[in-house]
């Protein structure tokens with residue numbers, strides 16, 4: 001039985017020009033969805049059905065895009081969670097953080113909490129799905145990967161380390177069908193009280209030398225690396241020296 | 257009598273002021289009085305001039321007592337300064353700071369957030385304590401100077417490795433057991449952001465993410481891929497960016513342990529299958545965790561490449577090794593190469609020129625293998641071995657190969673036991 005895969009998409013923002021575009025992580029989620037489910041992939045957006053960016057997603061080879069029609073200020077979570085429940089999704093793919101709006105990255109977590117499903121964050125790839133369990137590769141810092149298995153159904157947020165999205169074709173994007181349904185009307189009441197402004201540049205942290213005397217300040221400004229802090233092994237045998245290095249590498253867990 | 261020398265500012269002032277009516281009196285007290293010869297002339301006794309300095313050498317004070325420094329013997333050698341201890345007895349509320357603890361130690365990011373936690377307590381008033389919540393292995397020994405009043409170390413096999421579900425269950429129990437005012441998390445890729453989002457969803461709190469300017473009333477956080485500043489009331493759960501506040505550096509804290517009564521957790525639905533071996537040379541060098549770097553002291557390059565493969569380290573090089581054509585330009589570490597952030601950096605036959613040192617400024621642990629015990633790399637290193645690189649690399653490879661053998665056979669044994 002093929003699995004029901006749903007990718008959630010949002011409107012992205014180009015980092016330099018600020019124009020709306022396909023969001024990077026979301027389009028990677030669509031790409032991964034296409035790998036898992038082919039054309040059976042269901043792509044869902046909660047928001048405005050007239051949004052031209054949706055056509056860019058559709059240009060990745062989608063027959064249709066499901067839009068849960070709602071206003072910009074409405075909360076997307078109730079609409080999405082009832083849709084996912086109704087559709088009996090097995091795997092839901094999202095980005096880690098949206099590129100517009102609050103960018104809190106809470107959507108997958110809130111959906112998981114409401115549906116009672118597990119969530120795996122920062123997924124680089126879904127390797128295989130077998131016996132109701134998926135083998136998932138997580139992207140860790142410093143280019144490392146971790147393998148986990150998780151039971152279906154689950155939600156995965158897709159990291160930038162996942163396979164890059166394919167190009168979007170303009171014509172097929174225009175021809176794709178927009179399947180609109182009514183979304184939620186619940187307004188986001190907390191956000192009304194926030195004030196928003198274009199981001200200010202963050203001040204650079206200065207290196208402040210907290211020295212009590214002029215001599216200390218002088219030393220802080222001119223000091224060369226001081227010896228005596230580290231351990232120096234001179235007269236031991238080569239084997240003992242290698243052992244010391246080895247012990248340090250084991251202790252720091254860089255050798256496994 | 258105490259060792260402390262007390263200054264008498266009035267006496268010093270009189271000593272400086274030659275027109276003061278009491279100046280004569282004070283000055284002669286200092287010099288042992290004036291001596292007049294038989295003809296009434298003032299005589300100086302040359303052997304009485306000066307005093308014996310702190311290391312036994314005679315010193316002559318040519319300022320004639322006009323120096324303002326206190327007289328007498330110097331106090332004992334500069335002691336290590338004991339920072340004042342900040343104590344919190346029976347706190348009314350706690351600020352929980354869930355640390356990333358990369359490699360078992362507080363990161364710079366964690367320390368900034370601890371600084372922020374203390375700032376929040378000062379602004380809010382009341383008797384609050386800052387708690388560092390940590391999971392897994394802890395190797396940190398400087399909790400006290402980082403500003404940690406209490407340490408809540410949640411131990412157990414369920415929390416080791418990748419266990420966000422177990423961890424968030426433990427955190428909800430902490431929330432139930434203690435009166436928590438704020439939850440502070442580093443908004444980092446080391447798991448802080450993930451855990452914070454899970455906790456926020458579980459508790460039904462709306463967190464501030466990517467917050468960078470926080471006080472007791474208001475917090476400013478970034479939105480819309482860092483193009484928007486959102487100002488709002490400070491929520492209970494905060495995910496903070498780096499450099500959100502200054503780390504604690506002027507006080508010492510108790511860092512007394514705290515305990516969670518109930519650490520049982522439900523079975524995890526996400527099962528950790530461990531880390532996957534990745535090609536270390538495919539990792540961008542600026543991100544690599546473990547670098548084996550070669551300099552002019554490498555003569556056997558085949559052996560070096562083999563060593564990096566055996567150790568599973570990313571390769572780096574000094575400029576000389578690159579200029580001589582032994583390594584590609586993309587592997588150069590330093591001012592004109594890559595600035596690395598590795599946790600462990602093994603410098604083999606690298607002297608430590610300043611241009612190279614700039615590139616490894618952010619490295620935690622440097623290991624130097626060098627024939628010259630006086631070079632700058634040895635001064636920077638946490639561990640230096642003095643000897644020929646070829647010999648030591650050969651021994652090291654032998655040890656690692658043995659280690660891999662035994663761990664493999666251990667695994668095989670476990671598997672056969674399980675079967």
Ligand SMILES: Cc1cc2nc3c(=O)[nH]c(=O)nc-3n(C[C@H](O)[C@H](O)[C@H](O)COP(=O)(O)OP(=O)(O)OC[C@H]3O[C@@H](n4cnc5c(N)ncnc54)[C@H](O)[C@@H]3O)c2cc1C
Pocket residue numbers: 550551552553554555573574575576577588589590591592593604605606607608609610611612615625626627628631643644645646
């Ligand atoms: C503008 C400018 C930019 C530069 N940028 C960079 C840069 O980005 N990165 C960089 O690395 N350099 C840079 N340099 C060059 C830098 O100044 C040094 O020349 C260079 O780093 C030295 O490389 P090294 O330590 O490998 O060689 P050396 O200084 O020759 O040191 C070799 C070391 O190996 C030891 N040794 C010798 N034989 C053995 C043995 N058998 N076993 C063990 N140890 C042995 C020696 O004791 C010595 O300490 C720059 C220079 C300039 C002028």
